[in-house]
Amino acid sequence: MTPRINLALQGGGAHGAFTWGVLDRLLESGAVEIAAMSGTSAGALNAAAVKAGFARPNGGSQAARDNLDWLWEQVGAINEPAMMPWLTALSPSLISKSIELSMPFAMSDAIGRFSCPYDSGPLYSNSLRPIVDKFHYDFICSDLGPELFVSATNVRSGKIRVFAGAEIGPDPILASACLPSLFRAVEIFDQKTDRVEAYWDGGYTGNPALFPLFAPGLPQDIVVVNINPLHREEIPKTAREIHNRINEISFNSSLLRELRAIKFVKDLLSSGALTSGTKKDVLIHMIADDDLMTQLNVATKLIPNASVLAQLKLAGREAADAFLNNDLDNLGKQDSVSLDEMFN
Secondary structure, three states, X not given: XXXXXXXXXXXXXXXXXXXXXXXXXXXHHOOOEEEEEEEOOHHHHHHHHHHHHHHXXXXXXXXXXXXXXXXXXXXXXXXXXXXXXXXXXXXXXXXXXXXXXXXXXXXXXXXXXXXXXXXXXXXOOOOOXXXXXXXXXXXXXXXXXXXXXXXXXXXXXXXXXXXXXXXXXXXXXXXXXXXXXXXXXXXXXXXXXXXXXXXXEHHHOOOOOOHHHHOOOOOOEEEEEOOOOOOOOOOOOOHHHHHHHHHHHHHHXXXXXXXXXXXXXXXXHHHOOOOOOOOOOOEEEEEOOXXXXXXXXXXXXXXXXXXXXXXXXXXXXXXXXXXXXXXXXXXXXXXXXXXXXXXX
């Protein structure tokens, strides 16, 4: 019987191409069935593409893979096998550093520190909208295929908002990917508050949100596809390095809080302080490539580069292969990630 899993897809700008590779390999393998997906920012875009592929007539894994290819071609990837050897020959760290030190990026970075998206007046536009508007929301909001959860941050309350089902549309996905230094807050009417609420990137409060995946009807196993490196050995010493590491820490903090809460519940269940069945004992697995991600920086998150996108996709496929080879047998039985080692 094919094991059912939940996917938790982290955000990270153009580095979300790593998740593209992970999903491409998992879908190609047919080794797992995706029951639900929780996505933030780039993770939300990836998840929406997969959901639409499964929900469309005669859809399935291949349709989901085709949707992912289309999405990342819109972002700037070149998805041609003949080009891959050339695109993957260049060092990602060299490309990342070159972009970071380039004059256009330096000027854009400097302007961004002293201005905001509201300064552009009527000239403002969200660069992601032309892509997001082309999604097939009749499929994305369908009951068919994996359940889908998209997270954004309420600007006024600072709380997470999880969109699901018919709530999902272009604005919630744009809200999930709304970095306030780049985009104006996305305004969406909220029936609960009976007012228009403003939203920023979901990464501040759930990157990605795990709690929607605790629902009783969903499987135990949560596979986190992690983009932002949890650990960097080198201490940042330049202004850009410091800014980059602050960005990584802040966008990992919500994930780490939820993982710590999961560990707390597991400890209570194992000690008998909680009766078995009173709380769901979820199993945590992770697909990541910190070695590659530590070679990159915020420049390649913000500015898509065809070579870096190709290498990220390839790395994602290889990381998914490692998961299928090493951790597939853990599904339904035990964690593949040691939360004790992570937090002790």
